[in-house]
Amino acid sequence: MERMNISRRAFLVGATGLAVAGSLALPAFADTLEEIKKRNKILIAVDLGSPPFGMTDGNMQPIGSDVESARLFAAELGVPLEIVQVTSPNRIPFLLTGKADMVMASFSVTDERKKVIDFSDPYGVIQIVVAGPKSVSVKDIKDLVGKRLGTTRGSSNDKEATTQAQGAEMVRFDDDATLITALVSGQVNLMASSPQVMQAVNARRPNDPLEVKLVLKTNPYAVGLRKGDDALREAVNKVIASNLKNGKLNEIYTRYNGTSLPEEMLK
Amino acid sequence: MTYQFDFAALLPYWREFAMGVWLTLQLSFVATVLGFVLGTLCAIGRSDGAPWVKALVACYVEVIRNTPLLVQIFIIYFGIATLGLHVDANVAAVLALVVNVGAYTSEIVRAGLESIHKSQLEAAECLGLSRPQTYWHVIVRPAIERVYPALTSQYVLLMLASSITSQISAEELTAVANRIQSDTFRSFETYIVVGVLYLALSFVVRIAFWLFGLVVFVRRRKLGTAL
Numbered sequence: 001m002e003r004m005n006i007s008r009r010a011f012l013v014g015a016t017g018l019a020v021a022g023s024l025a026l027p028a029f030a031d032t033l034e035e036i037k038k039r040n041k042i043l044i045a046v047d048l049g050s051p052p053f054g055m056t057d058g059n060m061q062p063i064g065s066d067v068e069s070a071r072l073f074a075a076e077l078g079v080p081l082e083i084v085q086v087t088s089p090n091r092i093p094f095l096l097t098g099k100a101d102m103v104m105a106s107f108s109v110t111d112e113r114k115k116v117i118d119f120s121d122p123y124g125v126i127q128i129v130v131a132g133p134k135s136v137s138v139k140d141i142k143d144l145v146g147k148r149l150g151t152t153r154g155s156s157n158d159k160e161a162t163t164q165a166q167g168a169e170m171v172r173f174d175d176d177a178t179l180i181t182a183l184v185s186g187q188v189n190l191m192a193s194s195p196q197v198m199q200a201v202n203a204r205r206p207n208d209p210l211e212v213k214l215v216l217k218t219n220p221y222a223v224g225l226r227k228g229d230d231a232l233r234e235a236v237n238k239v240i241a242s243n244l245k246n247g248k249l250n251e252i253y254t255r256y257n258g259t260s261l262p263e264e265m266l267k
Numbered sequence: 268m269t270y271q272f273d274f275a276a277l278l279p280y281w282r283e284f285a286m287g288v289w290l291t292l293q294l295s296f297v298a299t300v301l302g303f304v305l306g307t308l309c310a311i312g313r314s315d316g317a318p319w320v321k322a323l324v325a326c327y328v329e330v331i332r333n334t335p336l337l338v339q340i341f342i343i344y345f346g347i348a349t350l351g352l353h354v355d356a357n358v359a360a361v362l363a364l365v366v367n368v369g370a371y372t373s374e375i376v377r378a379g380l381e382s383i384h385k386s387q388l389e390a391a392e393c394l395g396l397s398r399p400q401t402y403w404h405v406i407v408r409p410a411i412e413r414v415y416p417a418l419t420s421q422y423v424l425l426m427l428a429s430s431i432t433s434q435i436s437a438e439e440l441t442a443v444a445n446r447i448q449s450d451t452f453r454s455f456e457t458y459i460v461v462g463v464l465y466l467a468l469s470f471v472v473r474i475a476f477w478l479f480g481l482v483v484f485v486r487r488r489k490l491g492t493a494l
Contacts, residue, residue: 153442154449171356171436174445178434181341185348187356187435 045100103224122220150188161192199258287443298364306372331370360432379410
């Protein structure tokens with residue numbers, strides 16, 4: 001009991017110390033935009049393990065839609081880019097500890113995350129779509145009735161399709177590879193999946209490309225920023241707005257994802 | 268090691284589990300009946316057929332017994348579709364299971380046929396039994412009776428192997444389990460429940476075979492045999 005008290009006190013002291021250190025360190029981040037200009041370099045965190053947003057090519061060079069968008073943003077802000085590699089669970093820690101100025105890693109905007117960090121305006125989307133070959137005609141969700149709709153068992157795609165596509169015959173496989181084989185061989189007419197999976201199929205099978213028939217769900221993602229970094233956020237939002245308008249962001253997105261950004265984002 | 272078991276989380280899914288058990292039983296039953304017929308015919312063909320029949324059956328048995336069931340299932344399910352024919356996943360599953368278990372049955376029954384002593388055939392001839400009569404009363408029935416325990420365990424294995432057909436979207440017990448555990452994140456509990464259900468199904472299959480044996484094999488019924 002005594003020991004526990006001591007260790008708890010030690011913990012509290014330590015925690016307070018950390019909090020003090022944190023509050024002392026904060027002013028240094030207060031205006032990251034100034035900081036970036038002063039050091040003449042912007043540190044953008046990108047996840048290089050989540051194709052097609054971030055990955056490495058045959059020469060181990062970073063590519064992907066987030067990588068190219070990061071290059072575009074750095075160029076627009078007029079500073080050289082340094083990519084900081086992150087994985088999806090440590091995107092927020094890297095940002096909060098100052099290892100990166102901002103995060104561009106298919107970072108979906110959620111209310112939980114908004115409590116800890118700020119987001120810019122969205123510059124891309126993660127979608128759940130219904131895709132299939134040209135020969136299958138689907139105009140709206142009612143056209144799915146009686147169609148065999150393949151998906152991966154238990155995935156979020158499965159849940160979304162099962163609730164939305166009433167009347168379709170759901171056919172579930174354990175992984176993307178089997179799902180694709182089923183679609184290509186004609187065992188299912190359509191698949192509920194991501195545009196990225198569809199794009200991967202089309203890259204290997206250009207003769208009869210699959211196309212997006214319906215969008216079941218759209219999750220926007222944005223640049224993650226530290227709370228209170230308003231100057232940087234303003235600057236980033238300006239870059240996003242102008243590059244959505246001139247089509248550059250959409251061009252990058254389309255090249256990697258095989259489908260265009262939603263119309264309403266491009267206005 | 269502080270895992271809290273929560274089997275109650277699976278209760279709302281009892282209907283799905285039941286559907287899975289039902290489909291597993293259906294797949295196994297149809298595959299057992301058809302596989303037995305196919306296997307027995309093949310065994311007869313191999314021990315007493317024309318040379319080309321023997322060669323054909325030998326090829327079939329060797330190919331099937333030396334390739335994985337999963338590969339056979341994929342070949343049938345995707346192969347047929349590539350030829351432009353749509354078959355339901357359940358039909359493809361039964362087809363693959365029949366083809367698979369037919370080869371194993373054929374070898375088991377062949378062992379039974381070979382165990383029938385030549386003198387039995389001569390005795391049948393002396394009694395003036397016709398060829399079909401000889402086959403039915405003197406060869407096939409006693410042969411199958413001798414290998415009946417081996418056949419039983421082969422068909423229990425078949426029932427368990429039907430879990431593989433979840434790979435081609437047949438919504439049998441294992442497929443149901445995979446879906447439920449990804450819904451509830453209670454994978455430990457889900458697979459324990461499924462394991463117990465398979466165990467129960469195995470007993471059901473054994474008891475069914477035992478009862479069937481009692482009805483068909485008169486001598487067995489009189490001597491009394493263990494499960």
